[in-house]
Amino acid sequence: MKPxxxxxxxxxxxxxxxxxxxxxxxxxxxxxxxxxAAGAHLATALAASWPALLAFVTSFMTIGILWINxxxxxxxxxxxxxxxxxxxxxxxxxxxxxxxxxxxxxxYLGRPGERTAAIVYSGLxxxxxxxFNVLWRYSSRRLRLLDRSVDRRTIRRINLQYGFxxxxxxxxxxxxxxxxxxxxxxxxxxxxxxxxxxxxxDDRAAPSNDDRA
Amino acid sequence: MKPxxxxxxxxxxxxxxxxxxxxxxxxxxxxxxxxxAAGAHLATALAASWPALLAFVTSFMTIGILWINxxxxxxxxxxxxxxxxxxxxxxxxxxxxxxxxxxxxxxYLGRPGERTAAIVYSGLxxxxxxxFNVLWRYSSRRLRLLDRSVDRRTIRRINLQYGFxxxxxxxxxxxxxxxxxxxxxxxxxxxxxxxxxxxxxDDRAAPSNDDRA
Amino acid sequence: MKPxxxxxxxxxxxxxxxxxxxxxxxxxxxxxxxxxAAGAHLATALAASWPALLAFVTSFMTIGILWINxxxxxxxxxxxxxxxxxxxxxxxxxxxxxxxxxxxxxxYLGRPGERTAAIVYSGLxxxxxxxFNVLWRYSSRRLRLLDRSVDRRTIRRINLQYGFxxxxxxxxxxxxxxxxxxxxxxxxxxxxxxxxxxxxxDDRAAPSNDDRA
Amino acid sequence: MKPxxxxxxxxxxxxxxxxxxxxxxxxxxxxxxxxxAAGAHLATALAASWPALLAFVTSFMTIGILWINxxxxxxxxxxxxxxxxxxxxxxxxxxxxxxxxxxxxxxYLGRPGERTAAIVYSGLxxxxxxxFNVLWRYSSRRLRLLDRSVDRRTIRRINLQYGFxxxxxxxxxxxxxxxxxxxxxxxxxxxxxxxxxxxxxDDRAAPSNDDRA
Numbered sequence: 001m002k003p004x005x006x007x008x009x010x011x012x013x014x015x016x017x018x019x020x021x022x023x024x025x026x027x028x029x030x031x032x033x034x035x036x037a038a039g040a041h042l043a044t045a046l047a048a049s050w051p052a053l054l055a056f057v058t059s060f061m062t063i064g065i066l067w068i069n070x071x072x073x074x075x076x077x078x079x080x081x082x083x084x085x086x087x088x089x090x091x092x093x094x095x096x097x098x099x100x101x102x103x104x105x106x107x108y109l110g111r112p113g114e115r116t117a118a119i120v121y122s123g124l125x126x127x128x129x130x131x132f133n134v135l136w137r138y139s140s141r142r143l144r145l146l147d148r149s150v151d152r153r154t155i156r157r158i159n160l161q162y163g164f165x166x167x168x169x170x171x172x173x174x175x176x177x178x179x180x181x182x183x184x185x186x187x188x189x190x191x192x193x194x195x196x197x198x199x200x201x202d203d204r205a206a207p208s209n210d211d212r213a
Numbered sequence: 214m215k216p217x218x219x220x221x222x223x224x225x226x227x228x229x230x231x232x233x234x235x236x237x238x239x240x241x242x243x244x245x246x247x248x249x250a251a252g253a254h255l256a257t258a259l260a261a262s263w264p265a266l267l268a269f270v271t272s273f274m275t276i277g278i279l280w281i282n283x284x285x286x287x288x289x290x291x292x293x294x295x296x297x298x299x300x301x302x303x304x305x306x307x308x309x310x311x312x313x314x315x316x317x318x319x320x321y322l323g324r325p326g327e328r329t330a331a332i333v334y335s336g337l338x339x340x341x342x343x344x345f346n347v348l349w350r351y352s353s354r355r356l357r358l359l360d361r362s363v364d365r366r367t368i369r370r371i372n373l374q375y376g377f378x379x380x381x382x383x384x385x386x387x388x389x390x391x392x393x394x395x396x397x398x399x400x401x402x403x404x405x406x407x408x409x410x411x412x413x414x415d416d417r418a419a420p421s422n423d424d425r426a
Numbered sequence: 427m428k429p430x431x432x433x434x435x436x437x438x439x440x441x442x443x444x445x446x447x448x449x450x451x452x453x454x455x456x457x458x459x460x461x462x463a464a465g466a467h468l469a470t471a472l473a474a475s476w477p478a479l480l481a482f483v484t485s486f487m488t489i490g491i492l493w494i495n496x497x498x499x500x501x502x503x504x505x506x507x508x509x510x511x512x513x514x515x516x517x518x519x520x521x522x523x524x525x526x527x528x529x530x531x532x533x534y535l536g537r538p539g540e541r542t543a544a545i546v547y548s549g550l551x552x553x554x555x556x557x558f559n560v561l562w563r564y565s566s567r568r569l570r571l572l573d574r575s576v577d578r579r580t581i582r583r584i585n586l587q588y589g590f591x592x593x594x595x596x597x598x599x600x601x602x603x604x605x606x607x608x609x610x611x612x613x614x615x616x617x618x619x620x621x622x623x624x625x626x627x628d629d630r631a632a633p634s635n636d637d638r639a
Numbered sequence: 640m641k642p643x644x645x646x647x648x649x650x651x652x653x654x655x656x657x658x659x660x661x662x663x664x665x666x667x668x669x670x671x672x673x674x675x676a677a678g679a680h681l682a683t684a685l686a687a688s689w690p691a692l693l694a695f696v697t698s699f700m701t702i703g704i705l706w707i708n709x710x711x712x713x714x715x716x717x718x719x720x721x722x723x724x725x726x727x728x729x730x731x732x733x734x735x736x737x738x739x740x741x742x743x744x745x746x747y748l749g750r751p752g753e754r755t756a757a758i759v760y761s762g763l764x765x766x767x768x769x770x771f772n773v774l775w776r777y778s779s780r781r782l783r784l785l786d787r788s789v790d791r792r793t794i795r796r797i798n799l800q801y802g803f804x805x806x807x808x809x810x811x812x813x814x815x816x817x818x819x820x821x822x823x824x825x826x827x828x829x830x831x832x833x834x835x836x837x838x839x840x841d842d843r844a845a846p847s848n849d850d851r852a
Contacts, residue, residue: 012231012284018438019235022445025522026453027239032526034533042530042539046546060522064515068508071438082281086408089277096238096273100245104255107247113255120259195512225657225710232661240665295707299834302703309664309699313671317681320673326681333685444651448658451735455666458739460746468743468752472759486735490728494721497651621725 013088014074020092021067027099028063031056031106051109055121058184059102061191062125063095066132069162069194073136076154079145087138091131097124109180118176118183122169125187129165136162161194226301227287233305234280240312241276244269244319264322268334271397272315274404275338276308279345282375282407286349289367292358300351304344310337322393331389331396335382338400342378349375374407439514440500446518447493453525454489457482457532477535481547484610485528487617488551489521492558495588495620499562502580505571513564517557523550535606544602544609548595551613555591562588587620652727653713659731660706666738667702670695670745690748694760697823698741700830702734705767708801708833712775715793718784726777730770736763748819757815757822761808764826768804775801800833 031052035045070091077084101124108117139145140155168190176183244265248258283304290297314337321330352358353368381403389396457478461471496517503510527550534543565571566581594616602609671691674684709730716723740763747756778784779794807829815822 012227014438015228015441016231016235016280018442019232019445020239022442023236023239023449024242025518026446026449027242029450029453029522029525032523034526034529042534042542046530046542056523057519060519061515064512064519067442068511068515082408085281086277089274089281092238093270093273093277096242097245097269099242100247103247104259108255116255116259225653228654229657229661229706232658233665236662236665237668240668298707299703302700302707305664306696306699306703309668310671310695312668313673316673317685321681329681329685440651441654444655445658448655449662451731452659452662452666455663455735455738458736460739460742468747468755472743472755482736483732486732487728490725490732493655494724494728621721 010074010077010080013080013085014071017070017074017088017092018067020095021063021070024095024098025060025063025067028056028059028102030099031059031102049106052106054184055102055106055109058188058191059098061195062187063098065191065194066095066128069132073132073139073158076146076150076158077139078147081145084135084139084145087131087135091128091135094124094128094131098128105184109184114180115176118180119173122173122176122183122187125169126166126173129162129169132165133162165190165194223287223290223293226293226298227284230283230301230305231280233308234276234283237308237311238273238276238280241269241272241315243312244272244315262319265319267397268315268319268322271401271404272311274408275400276311278404278407279308279341282345286352286371289359289363289371290352291360294358297348297352297358300344300348304341304348307337307341307344311341318397322397327393328389331393332386335386335389335396335400338382339379339386342375342382345378346375378407436500436503436506439506439511440497443496443500443514443518444493446521447489447496450521450524451486451489451493454482454485454528456525457485457528475532478532480610481528481532481535484614484617485524487621488613489524491617491620492521492554495558499558499565499584502572502576502584503565504573507571510561510565510571513557513561517554517561520550520554520557524554531610535610540606541602544606545599548599548602548609548613551595552592552599555588555595558591559588591620649713649716649719652719652724653710656709656727656731657706659734660702660709663734663737664699664702664706667695667698667741669738670698670741688745691745693823694741694745694748697827697830698737700834701764701826702737704830704833705734705771708771712771712778712797715785715789715797716778717786720784723774723778723784726770726774730767730774733763733767733770737767744823748823753819754815757819758812761812761815761822761826764808765805765812768801768808771804772801804833 032049033052035042035049101121104117105121108114136158140150140158143150146155168186172183172186172190175186245262246265248255248262314334318330318334321327349371353363353371356363359368381399385396385399385403388399458475459478461468461475527547530543531547534540562584566576566584569576572581594612598609598612598616601612671688674681674688740760743756744760747753775797779789779797782789785794807825811822811825811829814825
């Protein structure tokens, strides 16, 4: 429909995005606070920092899954235009905020304010998953930026899976109002669910048998 | 005019630059300060940190746009020489200071010192955009380092657009003396303006129709 | 055995992993704390921070060796599937925690809590090396994801060398209960041992003579 | 002399090294401390942080030049062996310590302890440049790892230039005992000197005329 630039230029966009994903996921390591040596027993202090471990693992899994999905998206996207760069930029902006939200969660779990922390945390992932959907819908609409060989079934399947994301995190945001731990458990479940082999990132493969043995 | 080295060696320069851009943009996440758990209500504390969000979003947009423009520059640049490496290095040095200027702005907005913070912030982008212009002018003068196929119209168009950058940030620096918020609004407007499809990064494409629908 | 996707897609996985390794290894620089200028004599303060230097060097060597081994693994791995991405993600998660464990060690060496710090430190590398083994065993089992040209001898050799890793760090974790310094010395020895030319990363080469002269 | 592995595998080593260089250079941005909003006049506080700017610019220039030289080295190096990986790893370890040394310098310039800070700073670059020399000498000896087309003149020229590095920083370390500012000035001069076009990174080009106009 539109005379978009045809050049296969996704390489540098992917590399830049990978950079941001890799840095954000590694900065999650700062979720852990080093207990002051002047303070109490180290073992006690470390044991008390299990919320940091929980928040770290949840965020690491989630960003990891998101990266795999970003990777997957760009196996289908062949063309880059200005709008794609902007939409991808917005997605990366939300990813960049994840280490902050994770530290908030780690700091407040089990203390007053944990509800707010859990809502902010899940709420950020609502934003992340919405921006993922917008990026994909924009790219796939009338095959705008896709490889022409992508079939409609694959697109519909991704539409369905991605559409589930914002819904899932909206639910876990809602749960956080009632019970913070249930909300966190939901987030871990979502990440685990998206990590299932059924969501194989390579849609070009034949429908694979279950990969677990 | 000069016997510059002809090798197409831009790959590693682009990768290094992308690395610095990606790290700087991700470090913007540190603009947000985690409110101490010992302190007041988390929701109140987060609500009070809207200046951080504003500064973060403005800087993220701006670095994002700058990255797109850097990307665009190097679709035209074919050759690398020592001077290009130095000019590009100076540009990256200014980019590396953006997270610091952003944190200053986030910390001081709405407090005494906000004027200084806003001037430093816009002033840094004057430097950034000037170094962008110097890099481009040096590379494009007599097609020194450009792909021979780049036409004069494209070069003139980039000259014009890039030349606008330092002027814009000089103006917003000036506005900061009068009104900090107007200055910040100007910076957001500049980023949004540069993000318009008219500034399509791929000049090799035919002049495209408006990409919005 | 399983209809895994055949595509040679290891490039982006390697690049992402390299990113995480490079960031984690560079963040080790934060192991060093800048002594407050308001405090005592700088030379004294720096001299007192030798535990940080020791912890930094040990971790840098270890992550470096792990990166070389990751590199080596992917000279053999040709195919990527969903499970590989997850196993690799788990490995990267453990790597991301190394700067934290290193700072803990740097902070507590020579103080109460040093035993806990040393156990946590070596314990983390038990996890790291186990996840390395799981990644390799999964990929190499029945040549699942390997280059078909890899011979059985190479696989057995890697099996043997990698299998030594968790054992080594279990031992140094155990030693930490008795003597923290012996445990740290063991960790340095392990890194030096793995750095020996005998563990040449390029298994495709003919068995090389000793590379030292 | 030695049956080193012949594979052209420098790509991933270069990418990893570039990553570490790019992260270290971007982390220099943390040299700047954000003055506490509770404190004094922001303009005064920023004006007082000129040592941070000086240290930042010096380190940025120096790491930038080092990266260009690393780049240049690997235009000649064709082969990777285990020892190269270790020597390169040692070089990267010294680079990783630069942000720390820079912050020390920024913190102590103009205060008691500035002498120690300046000696540590220049001393680190002695280490950096020595490891550069070892890497190059090992790779170039009897053309061990070089492109066979590199001529002896180029090697001798690099030998000479690189050999100057440790000497230069030893001198500036010595100067620091007498005068901190002269030492810092020497460091800036060294960086500027190495940035001269005469040290054109592309030795394959014909001897170029002066590139300045």
